[in-house]
Amino acid sequence: MIKYIVPLISIFLISCATSKDENFTYVGGKIIHPKGEFVIIYDNKSEVVDSIKLNIDNTFLGKLTDIKTGLYYFKHGPETQYLYLEPQDSLLFRLNTWGFDESLVFSGSNAEENNALIENFLINEKQIKDFYKYNKLSPDDFLKTIDSLKKDKDKYLENFKTRTVDFSDNYLDILKVALYYPLYSKLETYAINNRLKEQPDSINENKFISHRDNIRINGDSLMFFPPYGKYVYNNIYYDVYAKNIKDDSDDFTLSVLETVNNKIESKSLKNKLLKETIIRHFYSKKSCNLNKKAYDLFSKFSSSDSDKAKITKLLADVKHIPKNKHLPSFNLHTPQGSIENINNIIRGNSSVIYFRNKDYSSDKWVASRMNYLIEKNPEINFLVINFNHNNKKYIKNLNIQHQFYLDEKSDAHNFLSSKYPRTILVNKKGIVVNSFCALSSKKIEKQITELH
Known part of the structure; x- marks a missing residue:
């Protein structure tokens, strides 16, 4: 770790020496095998404090202004961990994403405190x-x-x-x-x-x-x-x-x-x-x-x-989608790039339709959960429909044939006004069996099996 820490400490010392009287806090380090371009630091209200871009050698250095003493957390890729920070800290950490938590080591001010956490x-x-x-x-x-x-x-x-x-x-x-x-x-x-x-x-x-x-x-x-x-x-x-x-x-x-x-x-x-x-x-x-x-x-x-x-x-x-009624009509974008009506896609097939808000679930979890349900119910039609953020960005490790997205004009937004994810179960006749359930719930697994 020394060969990465020493140059960064030098940067910190120079930066701090030029701004002794200013309330800056420095956070930096190095990411081995990075999973993204940024290290993002959040406060206890999940508001972004700083988004720090990695350098070409995967080191990073952030300069935070007027922070309060307390616990924060940072994200890199899909992973999260916690930081204890005080004003005018100069905190370093190094981690390897192949063993994210196990490899995380802190140095600099409040290193003992963070290593203990x-x-x-x-x-x-x-x-x-x-x-x-x-x-x-x-x-x-x-x-x-x-x-x-x-x-x-x-x-x-x-x-x-x-x-x-x-x-x-x-x-x-x-x-x-x-x-x-x-x-x-x-x-x-x-x-x-x-x-x-x-x-x-x-x-x-x-x-x-x-x-x-x-x-x-x-x-x-x-x-x-x-x-x-x-x-x-x-x-x-x-x-x-x-x-x-x-x-x-x-x-x-x-x-x-x-x-x-x-x-x-x-x-x-x-x-x-x-x-x-x-x-x-x-x-x-x-x-x-x-x-x-x-x-x-x-x-x-x-x-x-x-x-x-x-x-x-x-x-x-x-209330917008009553149980035992036909699923309302709406258009969506298919994996092939065309715009189709939902009724044409599910016609004659029992279907599980998951409307996904990216803010509530990770790609990894959705892929794992859907693949489990698809394998268990091969005769059921499964759709993952993204309705916010990066709609054209598809989930890795999940067959693209199951992935769709809505544009802003789709009538589906009429029953997605709360922005909460929802799963709808529809039988072969296009009748809604369950209009609002959680994909994570084990209770719906029996209902999905009964759709056959």
Whole structure:
């Protein structure tokens, strides 16, 4: 790594020396086997802070202005990782995209802090796999395992404090989240799963939530950080499952909305969770109906007019294509370059039509999911229809014969006003069997099989 770092450090030192009094922060490094031309840095609201172009030798250097202390994240190609930055930092990192997370190494200011975050990311990834077997343990043995893991993390934290000369309280809070919140999520998940058993074990659930006295769930600036965001969801859903409400019922959705409203004080975080709850539960249902009571409760609790407008559009999109009716007519661009009517393309064939918004799914995921469904259902006609961004850019590793796109004039936009992706199932007669479902849902796999 030295041969790449030394020249870059020299650049940083020269740059910083000429602007001591200016509030610039430098981020640079080198990408081995790059997957794109840019390294893009985002803040905790997913807004772009800087888009840094790689040089011909795959090094890069960005100069950020007036940043705030805290956690950021960067993207290169399809991959994402996290950065802790403070004003006037000069932070370097190097990675190899063939082993993105495993190869990521930081140098420069706050290098110790960032290396600790990536190290704990890798530890947590390994422990996720270990928990497949831990979850089969008895309650007492599970608690002993968690206690042992927590002691390891306690030692890690003390070692970090000893070897790191200077770190902020702000960073220490983030490191504690990275260390402990994944364990808290596993504790509450274990208790939830115990409740879902037909004959649940008799356990003292208080032992599984005793950590709640020392945690916070109103930190909206950290919701984008997986250890924190996942725990907040676990915390809320644990309280709902504790009421013994069936999770496939409308009452379950109502209870989640009420719990979010009662527990979350931050307006921005509350609005975010309310919107995500109603959308997540809508997509997870077998039917294509939006729960009217849930919609009314969401509207009552949310203070975001833009969120309400978006969900209102979603409701209108649902109503636009009724179940058991013919699919509305619209034109689309075919892989061959012609413009055709959807009814001509699906005529006489049972079809799965996925309207894809690139903002919500990666090429890799869509290709993997579609190839799985196509292989499982060779007699079904599968269409992936892009309706935003780079419509002519086709997905690699997915047969181009399945890929279409809409232009701005297509009537299909009448039922895509919310911009949310939607999957529509149509039988051989052109009748809609399910007008709005999620491609990711396992519940629709049976419905697709029944289209034969």
